[in-house]
Amino acid sequence: MKNETTNINIISSMRGFAAIAVCLYHFVCTTTGYIENEQLLNFFAWGAKGVQMFFIISGVVIPLSMIKDNYTYNNFSYFIKKRFIRIEPPYIATVILGILYLVLRNHIPGSTPIDMTPSVRDTLLHIPYFIPCCRKC
Numbered sequence: 001m002k003n004e005t006t007n008i009n010i011i012s013s014m015r016g017f018a019a020i021a022v023c024l025y026h027f028v029c030t031t032t033g034y035i036e037n038e039q040l041l042n043f044f045a046w047g048a049k050g051v052q053m054f055f056i057i058s059g060v061v062i063p064l065s066m067i068k069d070n071y072t073y074n075n076f077s078y079f080i081k082k083r084f085i086r087i088e089p090p091y092i093a094t095v096i097l098g099i100l101y102l103v104l105r106n107h108i109p110g111s112t113p114i115d116m117t118p119s120v121r122d123t124l125l126h127i128p129y130f131i132p133c134c135r136k137c
Contacts, residue, residue: 006068015055021050033112095126 027048028035033042071079102116125131 011057011061014053018050018053019058021047023047025050031114033114036061092127095123099123 024044029041029042029047061071066079069075099118106115106117122131
């Protein structure tokens with residue numbers, strides 16, 4: 001396997017845009033009780049499309065990476081291990097930070113008095129990516 005990296009600037013820009021879109025969607029549209037203005041919620045609902053953007057970007061980037069590295073079926077375990085190491089640690093860290101925020105916000109004076117602490121079941125469902133959608137997508 002070659003170890004040179006090729007950065008495609010437009011891909012990085014699209015990833016950034018998709019990430020911001022998804023974050024704004026979650027911050028504005030899925031935080032129960034914070035924002036109730038229907039026009040604002042409708043405006044930021046487009047952010048859910050950032051997930052589809054990530055799938056499209058992956059559909060381009062992954063095959064390009066495989067072509068660059070002369071991928072064969074013998075490389076499958078290396079490919080999966082590499083993807084797991086890249087994706088899983090930030091995902092688990094984000095889940096932990098999200099849970100900490102939801103627990104700590106209950107102790108912040110002036111916060112909306114809604115307990116959004118996830119159940120143990122919902123927390124464990126994050127590990128195999130089985131967590132149900134929190135709102136209509």
